[in-house]
Amino acid sequence: MMSPTPPRLRLVIRLLIRAFPATFALALGLQTTAHAANPIITDVHTADPSALVHEGRVYLYAGQDEAPDNKSDYQMHRWLCFSSDDMVTWTPHGSPLAATDFKWAKGSAWASQVVEHKGKFYFFATVAHGTIPGMAIGVAVSDSPTGPFVDARGSALVTNDMTTDVDIWWDDIDPTVFIDDDGQAYMYWGNTKCRWAKLTPDLLNLDGPIHTVTEFKRFTEAPWLHKRNGIYYLSYSTDFPEKTTYATSDSPTGPWKQHGILNEIAGNCNTNHHAIITFKGRDYFIYHNGAIQPHGGSYRRSVCIDYLYYNPDGTMKRVVMTSEGVEPAK
Numbered sequence: 001m002m003s004p005t006p007p008r009l010r011l012v013i014r015l016l017i018r019a020f021p022a023t024f025a026l027a028l029g030l031q032t033t034a035h036a037a038n039p040i041i042t043d044v045h046t047a048d049p050s051a052l053v054h055e056g057r058v059y060l061y062a063g064q065d066e067a068p069d070n071k072s073d074y075q076m077h078r079w080l081c082f083s084s085d086d087m088v089t090w091t092p093h094g095s096p097l098a099a100t101d102f103k104w105a106k107g108s109a110w111a112s113q114v115v116e117h118k119g120k121f122y123f124f125a126t127v128a129h130g131t132i133p134g135m136a137i138g139v140a141v142s143d144s145p146t147g148p149f150v151d152a153r154g155s156a157l158v159t160n161d162m163t164t165d166v167d168i169w170w171d172d173i174d175p176t177v178f179i180d181d182d183g184q185a186y187m188y189w190g191n192t193k194c195r196w197a198k199l200t201p202d203l204l205n206l207d208g209p210i211h212t213v214t215e216f217k218r219f220t221e222a223p224w225l226h227k228r229n230g231i232y233y234l235s236y237s238t239d240f241p242e243k244t245t246y247a248t249s250d251s252p253t254g255p256w257k258q259h260g261i262l263n264e265i266a267g268n269c270n271t272n273h274h275a276i277i278t279f280k281g282r283d284y285f286i287y288h289n290g291a292i293q294p295h296g297g298s299y300r301r302s303v304c305i306d307y308l309y310y311n312p313d314g315t316m317k318r319v320v321m322t323s324e325g326v327e328p329a330k
């Protein structure tokens with residue numbers, strides 16, 4: 001039998017919960033964050049969103065920004081997962097994966113994307129490699145969209161020494177994976193140069209050479225590939241501070257026709273990582289900004305959601321970033 005908690009300890013626990021409610025709720029995986037406003041999550045800092053739709057729910061994945069102040073560099077150790085059936089009420093599922101769950105990695109939970117494939121969920125993630133200098137891309141797998149995810153390969157899928165024409169340590173980052181209707185999977189990623197490669201049917205290996213998109217002159221990072229009505233859209237961050245721009249093609253491998261700005265510089269933040277999904281008949285643009293005050297900024301970011309609209313010719317209208325956010329999806 002458990003011995004009863006002494007009254008003084010109970011009081012201390014109650015005071016701690018009152019002082020740090022979000023921390024306790026997050027640790028217990030209990031809290032439901034309901035915000036019809038942007039940013040959608042205000043009790044932790046969340047960055048580099050990706051999202052997938054599965055059985056009537058949206059699963060949102062984001063790296064947790066933990067920098068002690070906004071002068072530091074990124075401090076990101078793990079990813080967080082939230083889900084919603086209306087895009088407004090978000091249920092936290094805690095952390096399904098940490099950077100060091102990849103035993104070959106030394107940390108840095110940078111941008112990721114989770115995709116569903118043949119009943120499993122594949123978590124493509126940017127991390128710092130432990131022995132090969134620079135960032136790398138790993139893939140972890142789970143039977144559930146909320147994890148836990150485990151390293152699916154035991155080694156990196158992409159390492160910095162595979163793309164030596166860009167001489168920086170952070171050019172192999174930000175994977176986006178798209179599986180076409182014929183089952184062929186493609187991964188785009190990169191910083192400075194936009195790369196792509198086919199993936200093998202199990203999604204665990206590159207299937208062929210690494211290509212470079214040569215049409216993009218001002219590619220910074222954060223590509224996102226999606227398809228709508230037969231048109232392929234490759235959106236990405238351009239310049240610095242970043243805006244989001246996009247290109248279209250009738251093939252997932254290009255050639256790409258460049259279009260204009262899709263999203264302006266996000267408030268109080270020099271990056272502009274985004275995801276695009278369709279849910280319950282509406283299109284959404286999911287991104288981050290540095291809006292939470294007094295502590296928000298480029299290293300303490302927060303996920304936001306606004307509507308995305310297409311023109312009749314398939315081009316996308318510029319996103320209107322709002323503080324109100326979106327209405328509950330019906």
Ligand code: FUB
Pocket residue numbers: 047048063074110111126173174221222271272273
């Ligand atoms: O969060 C770290 C890096 O910042 C991401 O990998 C980039 O997309 C940018 O948002």
